[in-house]
Amino acid sequence: MAIKIRLARAGAKKRPFYQVVVADERCRRDGRFIENVGTYDPTKNPAAIKLNVEKAQAWLEKGAQPTETVRQLLKNAGVLGKAAAPTA
Template sequence: MVVIRLARSGAKKRPFYNMVVTDSRNRRDGRFVERIGFYNPVAAENEKGLVVDAERLAYWQGVGAQLSPTAARLVKQIAAKPAV
Protein backbone atom coordinates (compact mmCIF):
# COMPACT_ATOMS: atom_id res chain seq x y z
CA MET A 1 0.00 0.00 0.00
CA VAL A 2 1.18 3.53 -0.75
CA VAL A 3 1.25 5.88 2.24
CA ILE A 4 1.94 9.57 2.80
CA ARG A 5 3.98 9.97 5.97
CA LEU A 6 6.75 11.93 7.63
CA ALA A 7 10.42 10.97 7.26
CA ARG A 8 12.66 12.40 9.96
CA SER A 9 15.87 14.21 9.20
CA GLY A 10 17.76 17.05 10.85
CA ALA A 11 20.18 17.06 13.75
CA LYS A 12 19.85 15.71 17.25
CA LYS A 13 17.30 17.80 19.21
CA ARG A 14 16.51 19.74 15.98
CA PRO A 15 13.95 17.62 14.14
CA PHE A 16 12.94 18.28 10.55
CA TYR A 17 10.44 16.12 8.71
CA ASN A 18 9.90 15.59 4.99
CA MET A 19 6.38 14.61 3.95
CA VAL A 20 6.93 11.76 1.53
CA VAL A 21 4.96 9.28 -0.55
CA THR A 22 6.31 5.77 -0.05
CA ASP A 23 5.45 2.09 0.05
CA SER A 24 4.28 1.13 3.53
CA ARG A 25 6.89 -1.64 3.72
CA ASN A 26 9.82 0.78 3.43
CA ARG A 27 11.58 2.08 6.54
CA ARG A 28 10.53 5.44 7.99
CA ASP A 29 13.61 7.24 6.69
CA GLY A 30 14.23 4.90 3.77
CA ARG A 31 13.39 4.97 0.08
CA PHE A 32 10.45 7.08 -1.07
CA VAL A 33 8.63 7.81 -4.32
CA GLU A 34 8.17 11.57 -4.02
CA ARG A 35 8.69 14.38 -1.51
CA ILE A 36 5.56 16.53 -1.36
CA GLY A 37 6.38 18.89 1.49
CA PHE A 38 8.05 19.42 4.83
CA TYR A 39 7.30 20.11 8.49
CA ASN A 40 9.69 22.00 10.76
CA PRO A 41 8.36 21.89 14.35
CA VAL A 42 11.12 24.21 15.64
CA ALA A 43 10.80 26.89 12.94
CA ALA A 44 11.35 30.49 13.94
CA GLU A 45 8.44 32.88 13.53
CA ASN A 46 9.78 34.29 10.25
CA GLU A 47 10.31 30.80 8.75
CA LYS A 48 7.72 28.52 7.24
CA GLY A 49 6.99 25.62 9.55
CA LEU A 50 4.73 23.57 7.30
CA VAL A 51 4.64 23.44 3.51
CA VAL A 52 2.72 20.88 1.44
CA ASP A 53 2.19 20.79 -2.32
CA ALA A 54 -1.63 20.53 -2.31
CA GLU A 55 -1.79 19.56 -5.98
CA ARG A 56 0.50 16.55 -5.53
CA LEU A 57 -1.24 15.60 -2.27
CA ALA A 58 -4.60 15.55 -4.07
CA TYR A 59 -3.11 13.48 -6.89
CA TRP A 60 -1.69 10.83 -4.57
CA GLN A 61 -4.88 10.62 -2.54
CA GLY A 62 -6.78 10.28 -5.81
CA VAL A 63 -4.77 7.21 -6.79
CA GLY A 64 -5.31 5.57 -3.39
CA ALA A 65 -2.48 6.72 -1.10
CA GLN A 66 -3.40 6.72 2.59
CA LEU A 67 -2.31 9.44 5.04
CA SER A 68 -0.60 8.44 8.26
CA PRO A 69 -2.33 9.80 11.39
CA THR A 70 0.31 12.51 11.90
CA ALA A 71 0.29 13.52 8.22
CA ALA A 72 -3.51 13.69 8.33
CA ARG A 73 -3.35 15.99 11.37
CA LEU A 74 -0.91 18.31 9.58
CA VAL A 75 -2.98 18.37 6.38
CA LYS A 76 -6.04 19.21 8.46
CA GLN A 77 -4.05 22.07 10.04
CA ILE A 78 -3.27 23.48 6.59
CA ALA A 79 -6.91 23.25 5.50
CA ALA A 80 -8.03 25.15 8.61
CA LYS A 81 -5.63 28.06 7.94
CA PRO A 82 -7.13 31.00 6.06
CA ALA A 83 -5.47 31.74 2.72
CA VAL A 84 -3.10 34.71 2.92
Protein backbone atom coordinates in the same frame (compact mmCIF):
# COMPACT_ATOMS: atom_id res chain seq x y z
CA MET B 1 1.25 -2.44 -2.71
CA ALA B 2 -0.02 -0.10 0.02
CA ILE B 3 1.03 3.52 -0.36
CA LYS B 4 1.31 5.82 2.67
CA ILE B 5 1.84 9.55 3.00
CA ARG B 6 4.10 9.85 6.04
CA LEU B 7 6.91 11.79 7.68
CA ALA B 8 10.60 11.03 7.06
CA ARG B 9 12.89 12.49 9.70
CA ALA B 10 15.89 14.60 8.82
CA GLY B 11 17.92 17.14 10.78
CA ALA B 12 20.37 16.84 13.64
CA LYS B 13 20.00 15.30 17.07
CA LYS B 14 17.42 17.22 19.14
CA ARG B 15 16.65 19.37 16.04
CA PRO B 16 13.97 17.45 14.13
CA PHE B 17 12.96 18.35 10.60
CA TYR B 18 10.59 16.23 8.57
CA GLN B 19 9.83 15.67 4.91
CA VAL B 20 6.28 14.71 3.99
CA VAL B 21 6.78 11.83 1.57
CA VAL B 22 4.76 9.27 -0.35
CA ALA B 23 6.24 5.82 0.23
CA ASP B 24 5.48 2.12 0.16
CA GLU B 25 4.52 1.15 3.70
CA ARG B 26 7.12 -1.67 3.68
CA CYS B 27 10.05 0.75 3.27
CA ARG B 28 11.93 2.15 6.25
CA ARG B 29 10.93 5.48 7.81
CA ASP B 30 13.91 7.36 6.37
CA GLY B 31 14.45 5.02 3.44
CA ARG B 32 13.31 4.99 -0.15
CA PHE B 33 10.27 7.05 -1.07
CA ILE B 34 8.27 7.66 -4.22
CA GLU B 35 7.76 11.42 -4.07
CA ASN B 36 8.38 14.35 -1.72
CA VAL B 37 5.22 16.42 -1.22
CA GLY B 38 6.35 18.89 1.44
CA THR B 39 8.20 19.69 4.65
CA TYR B 40 7.33 20.09 8.33
CA ASP B 41 9.51 21.94 10.86
CA PRO B 42 8.13 21.56 14.42
CA THR B 43 10.99 23.57 15.98
CA LYS B 44 9.60 26.88 14.67
CA ASN B 45 6.96 28.75 16.64
CA PRO B 46 4.39 28.22 15.12
CA ALA B 47 5.41 25.05 13.29
CA ALA B 48 6.34 25.64 9.64
CA ILE B 49 4.46 23.50 7.14
CA LYS B 50 5.07 23.66 3.38
CA LEU B 51 2.98 21.36 1.22
CA ASN B 52 2.59 20.96 -2.52
CA VAL B 53 -1.19 20.80 -2.46
CA GLU B 54 -1.56 19.52 -6.03
CA LYS B 55 0.78 16.57 -5.45
CA ALA B 56 -0.83 15.66 -2.11
CA GLN B 57 -4.31 15.87 -3.62
CA ALA B 58 -3.26 13.69 -6.56
CA TRP B 59 -1.85 10.98 -4.29
CA LEU B 60 -4.94 11.00 -2.08
CA GLU B 61 -7.08 10.52 -5.19
CA LYS B 62 -4.87 7.58 -6.20
CA GLY B 63 -5.63 5.91 -2.85
CA ALA B 64 -2.61 6.80 -0.69
CA GLN B 65 -3.43 6.65 3.02
CA PRO B 66 -1.97 9.37 5.29
CA THR B 67 -0.67 8.52 8.76
CA GLU B 68 -2.38 10.16 11.75
CA THR B 69 0.17 12.97 12.01
CA VAL B 70 0.11 13.68 8.29
CA ARG B 71 -3.69 13.54 8.35
CA GLN B 72 -3.69 16.43 10.85
CA LEU B 73 -1.18 18.40 8.75
CA LEU B 74 -3.29 17.90 5.62
CA LYS B 75 -6.45 18.86 7.47
CA ASN B 76 -4.83 22.08 8.74
CA ALA B 77 -3.64 22.89 5.20
CA GLY B 78 -7.15 22.29 3.82
CA VAL B 79 -6.10 19.42 1.56
CA LEU B 80 -7.98 16.65 3.34
CA GLY B 81 -11.32 18.46 3.20
CA LYS B 82 -10.96 18.75 -0.58
CA ALA B 83 -10.21 15.02 -0.94
CA ALA B 84 -13.27 14.03 1.09
CA ALA B 85 -15.63 16.27 -0.91
CA PRO B 86 -17.42 14.46 -3.74
CA THR B 87 -16.84 15.82 -7.21
CA ALA B 88 -19.81 16.67 -9.39
